[in-house]
Amino acid sequence: MTQIKVGDSLPSVSLKxxxxxxxxxxxxxxxxxxxxxxxxxKKVVIFGVPGAxxxxxxxxxxxxxxxxxxxxxxxxxxxxxxxxxxxxxxMDAWGKWTKTNDKIILAxxxxxxxxxxxxxxxDLTKIGFGAVRSKRFALIADDLKxxxxxxxTASGVSVSGADAVLAAL
Amino acid sequence: MQQIKVGDTLPTVSLKxxxxxxxxxxxxxxxxxxxxxxxxxKKVVIFGVPGAxxxxxxxxxxxxxxExxxxxxxxxxxxxxxxxxxxxxxMDAWGKWTNVSDKVIMAxxxxxxxxxxxxxxxDLTKVGMGAVRSKRFAMVVDDMKxxxxxxxTQFGVSVSGAGAVLAKx
Numbered sequence: 001m002t003q004i005k006v007g008d009s010l011p012s013v014s015l016k017x018x019x020x021x022x023x024x025x026x027x028x029x030x031x032x033x034x035x036x037x038x039x040x041x042k043k044v045v046i047f048g049v050p051g052a053x054x055x056x057x058x059x060x061x062x063x064x065x066x067x068x069x070x071x072x073x074x075x076x077x078x079x080x081x082x083x084x085x086x087x088x089x090x091m092d093a094w095g096k097w098t099k100t101n102d103k104i105i106l107a108x109x110x111x112x113x114x115x116x117x118x119x120x121x122x123d124l125t126k127i128g129f130g131a132v133r134s135k136r137f138a139l140i141a142d143d144l145k146x147x148x149x150x151x152x153t154a155s156g157v158s159v160s161g162a163d164a165v166l167a168a169l
Numbered sequence: 170m171q172q173i174k175v176g177d178t179l180p181t182v183s184l185k186x187x188x189x190x191x192x193x194x195x196x197x198x199x200x201x202x203x204x205x206x207x208x209x210x211k212k213v214v215i216f217g218v219p220g221a222x223x224x225x226x227x228x229x230x231x232x233x234x235x236e237x238x239x240x241x242x243x244x245x246x247x248x249x250x251x252x253x254x255x256x257x258x259x260m261d262a263w264g265k266w267t268n269v270s271d272k273v274i275m276a277x278x279x280x281x282x283x284x285x286x287x288x289x290x291x292d293l294t295k296v297g298m299g300a301v302r303s304k305r306f307a308m309v310v311d312d313m314k315x316x317x318x319x320x321x322t323q324f325g326v327s328v329s330g331a332g333a334v335l336a337k338x
Contacts, residue, residue, distance in 0.1 A: 016297050028222075031297070053197075053258040087298045089222040090259055093266060110297035128185050128200070128279035129256050130301065 003119035004139070008146045010036050011117035015083060015107040018092035022102070031088035034081075034107050036114070036144070042078040043142045045165055048109075048120060048134035049084050052094040056157065057084075061136065064162040066100040072162075075169040077140075083107045085115060085132050109134065120151065138165050172288035173308070177315045179205050180286040184252065184276040187261035191271070200257035203250075203276055205283070205313075211247040213310045214334055217278075217289060217303035218253045221263040225326065226253075230305065233331040235269040241331070244338035246309075250274045254281045254290075254301050278303065289320065305329050309337060 004010075014035050018028035047065060049057040065072075065080055072080060080103070084091065088108040095101025112132035115121040124133045138160040140148040148168040150159030158164060173179075183204050187197035216234060218226040234241075234249050241249060249272065253260065257277040264270030281301035284290040293302045307329040309317040317337045319328030327333060 028224075051256055051258055053262040054256075055258075058258075085299070086255070086259065087220055087223070089220055089224075089227075090255065093222040093262070097262060097266070108297065111294050111299050125280050128183075128277065130254070130280050132299065 001117055001119040003149075003151065004146055005149060006146055010039065010141050010144045010146065011114065012037050013109075013113040013117055015081075015109055015114060016088040017105055017107045018088050018095075020095075020101050028089050028092040031092075031108070034105070039079070039141060040144050043076050043140070044079045044081060045072060045077055045138060045140055046081045046083060047138035047160055047165075048115065049082065049136060050122070050124065050133045051129060052084050052086055052090050053097070056136075056155070058094075058098060061157045061161065062094075062098055062100055062104070064157070066098070066104055068162045068166065069103045071166055072169070075166065077169065079105060081105045081107050083109045083114060083134065085109050085112045085121075085134055136160050140165060140168060170285055170288045172318075172320065173315055174318060175315055179208065179310050179313045179315060180283070181206050182278075182283040182286055184250075184278055184283060185257040186274055186276045187257050189264075189270050197258050197261040200261075200277070203274070208248070208310055208313060210312055212245050212312075213248045213250060214241060214246050214307065215250045215252060215310065216307040216329055216334075217284065218251065218305060219291070219293065219302045220298060221253050221255050221259050222266070225305075225324065227263075227267065230326045230330065231263075231267055231269060231273070233326070235267070235272055237331040237335060238272040240335055241338070244335065246338065248274060250276050252276050252278050252283060253303050254278050254284060307334050309334060 264275035
């Protein structure tokens with residue numbers, strides 16, 4: 001699938017997530033569906049990471065979005081969604097581990113449908129991560145239309161980071 | 170691949186893991202290779218879970234092995250290894266989350282090589298967990314020869330649990 005670009009519509013796929021519950025300290029309840037179509041009429045930021053709990057994702061990419069959350073809200077963003085091709089339980093645990101899930105929706109693209117449909121999938125078999133992983137990216141979608149896409153081509157966080165997205169809003 | 174059975178030789182597969190380090194609180198260092206060849210001459214219990222951080226695995230299957238570790242050691246077990254098809258970072262985080270990594274080796278079968286080679290792979294696409302997941306199982310391997318295999322055929326932990334394995338040792 002060709003890589004999604006500005007002007008495209010988001011694909012109609014379902015992700016899964018564990019709704020934020022401040023009292024549930026240790027595990028997710030029952031994962032819920034997060035339909036991309038439910039983002040209609042909203043301005044959302046979606047950023048993808050190759051792996052939950054991995055160094056760059058854990059120490060930099062995810063925390064930056066959480067730290068700058070209020071700035072995103074000031075610029076009209078309704079939701080910030082972080083996704084990876086793992087399941088909702090791992091994403092939920094990661095959100096708790098990094099203390100980001102009160103503001104960031106940690107969503108699971110467990111079968112890789114979103115990243116496959118948007119051309120943002122990568123094969124990381126050679127490092128033992130399996131064939132269906134997300135590239136590191138960020139996109140802005142306004143009423144389901146993509147208005148910004150930044151996909152990393154090297155290690156680290158630049159065009160997919162919170163600052164780059166804020167600058168594009 | 171046919172499901173592994175008693176009398177078979179354990180296949181040579183490389184897993185990955187983050188060596189236990191009491192100091193490293195928040196992330197794994199660099200994942201190391203754990204080859205099944207290293208089990209030669211040892212008595213090893215390997216148990217597989219469909220998903221790290223998922224309810225049964227998290228609350229039931231994994232903790233039992235940690236609790237009964239000394240009982241297993243008394244019966245001559247040299248190592249207890251927990252496997253899933255997640256990557257080493259997720260497995261490391263899960264071991265820290267559940268406080269088991271001082272005793273249980275949390276190993277990553279990230280490309281599913283081990284579960285495929287042993288016929289213990291299952292497709293969980295229909296619950297959003299992708300096509301390459303481990304079944305819930307336990308096996309006892311003595312100098313690379315399989316002496317016990319217990320594979321669950323329904324929810325819950327019975328033949329793959331620490332109690333069942335202890336009874337067989």
